[in-house]
Amino acid sequence: MARQSHGGREFFVRPAVEVAPELIGSTLLFEGVGGRIVEVEAYDQSEPASHSYRGETLRTRTMFGSAGAVYVYRSYGLHWCMNIVCEDDRASAVLIRALEPLEGIAAMQTRRGRSNSRELCSGPGRLCEALGVTRGQDGDSVLAEPFAFATGSDVVDVVASRRIGISKAVDLPWRFSERGSRFLSRPVKEAPTSP
Template sequence: MAQNPRPADTTSLHPAALPLGKPLKRAFFDRSVHEVAPELIGATMLFNGAGGLIVEVEAYHHTDPAAHSFRGPTPRNRVMFGPPGFTYVYRSYGIHWCVNFVCEPEGSASAVLIRALQPTHGIPAMRRRRGQEDERSLCSGPGKLCEALGITVKHSGLPLDAPPFALHARAGNVDVVAGVRIGITKAADLPWRYGLKGSKFVSKPFPA
């Protein structure tokens, strides 16, 4: 993966100083999940006006035994087999909601799990939903960010380029790092987790 030179230190910017890039349309996701995933780092994800910079994601390809789509369509994962640019929301371990962005042409059933955000918008509302003040802990995990934003399974199958969602491309250069995925037992050696280098808002630090 090619990385842009002169990375911007977005981790130290005040939220008000973070510019929004151009809106991301569904066509952005009609590509290999391995192209989309790293390009989402530094993009802004908003849900009903709350959200922030995407600082950590994981890619899941349909040929990947860790992907929910690996064994074919089910009532739960059928949205993954549809067109790109839509949400796939599932409950993890019966406790936490997790949001994914469906990628690749219809039928591929590949997606990017959004693992962590750096809060920039709607922080008071996120604090109320999460019941805590520390910004670093508001969205530092896929379940945490869904709770902070109020995303549940009823939002599965929604388009990413229409309200209540809004996605904006990253503004400026970022330094993207990669590592193995977290909390899985199958294909656990694949380096398909991507993050913003040096970010304090990721769910787990990347190895040096």
């Protein structure tokens, strides 16, 4: 076992930027439906792209709560997006952006209205629709039923890149994904590295 879940909340009682890359390869299920996390983004109270940057509001209340809580918000008036809160009372969180579908694929196909496995969970709004996660789960713990969370046991090749769809703090390389995964919301733009 390289990294086995100690089933503990302590895993999340650290800065989101530290937790985020370690989430790649772990498993997340809701009511038995879900898969392997292949793409996430970290958000922190100290940077303006974070919902917590301007302090606690009604919407962001969960982000200021306890580590391991699920923070769900409505995006663009249409979609749900889910995060896992890190660092008790300091309002950092990891946005779950893509899963590799593993469990309950038939349920995901029904909810999403399509069968291609690459279109089920490849995006934060898509994966919430596939799993059936809505505002109703806001504030629940990812460490308790009906959620199931387990860190991965395999070594994963993780890439850091820029976050997607934001207009502030765009230079922070706080998007983390599994290198080469076919299930990402968008391909990673590799920094032009000269040999």
